Amino acid sequence: MKIIVPMAGRGSRLRPHTLTVPKPLIPVAGKPIVHRLVSDIAKVLGEPIEEVAFILGDHAFFGDDVVESLMELAAELGAKGSIYRQDKPLGTGHAIMSAKDSLSGPAVIAYADTLIRADFDLDKSADSVIWVKQVEQPEAYGVVKLNGTNEIVELVEKPQEYVSDLAVIGIYYFKDVGVLKNELQHVLDNDITHGGEYQINDGIKRMMKKGMKFVPGKVDEWMDCGNKNVTVETNQRMLGFLENEGENMIADSVKQENANIIEPCFIGENVVLKNTTVGPFVSVGANTVLENSTVKNSLIQSNSKISNANLDNAMIGNHVVYNGNFETISIGDYSVLE
Incomplete structure (x- = not known):
């Protein structure tokens, strides 16, 4: 085949x-x-x-x-x-x-x-x-x-x-x-x-x-x-399926300080969560840092830093620096919003 x-x-x-x-x-x-x-x-x-x-x-x-x-x-x-x-x-x-x-x-x-x-x-x-x-x-x-x-x-x-x-x-x-x-x-x-x-x-x-x-x-x-909205929705549905199938989606190397993960979520390698609540239905790529934030129903890719955010239905790319209070956003790779 x-x-x-x-x-x-x-x-x-x-x-x-x-x-x-x-x-x-x-x-x-x-x-x-x-x-x-x-x-x-x-x-x-x-x-x-x-x-x-x-x-x-x-x-x-x-x-x-x-x-x-x-x-x-x-x-x-x-x-x-x-x-x-x-x-x-x-x-x-x-x-x-x-x-x-x-x-x-x-x-x-x-x-x-x-x-x-x-x-x-x-x-x-x-x-x-x-x-x-x-x-x-x-x-x-x-x-x-x-x-x-x-x-x-x-x-x-x-x-x-x-x-x-x-x-x-x-x-x-x-x-x-x-x-x-x-x-x-x-x-x-x-x-x-x-x-x-x-x-x-x-x-x-x-x-x-x-x-x-x-x-x-x-x-x-x-x-x-x-598009962005249906991709975020697909991420939600896929996380639900993977949770029901018993897949482990949170890497052992995730570092948490006063953090809360509401599953289902995918949290990649070496992610740092500080004073943050993540989930449900959130995917976070490797080496990303989230601090002083609340994130749900969102996709965040790798090597980004998210601060002081309250995100819902958001999609954020790789190597992004974001510090703000917008809720529903779509930010591509290598963007800086401070």
């Missing part, structure tokens, strides 16, 4: 945090989004992963440190790591075809801006599985249309009239991803675009027209990391 991870986008909706760090590497509950996604997919697949192929943007933004992190992730799964580049943002189909040398055999394609909790058996009798989640406003999503035997017969983007309430979450299984490659090659060769972009759906629709069997797979939880 292979895992193909398109992650070339810059994550503009999550700025300023993605001005210096690609969105898939933003930590949620103490671990980068893409690390959580790939590890969770490997866990639910329950079989050896042969290769993890990552599709990145230009080298200036996705540099050597990003490549090193991703290769370590692949190695942790006992898999070969491969790096490809999508130099121009020409759509989901174009991104996948940037990794065409790895598009063979059984594979999962997963876009690295979402997190899931799931427990499922992979239907290997199908040519493809498209994972979906029931949503309240299907007109805001791409959805699947099912026939009477629970097979997917159509993909509809943001339907104005009701088709179904099963939204496509951006994770796909292909029994032979080489078939998708052939269909996407046709899309590229014939310049089939939407808004100037080549889309994975056009390759999938060509497979459907040839009678290939597509079935839905359902996840228990689908969590977005599209």
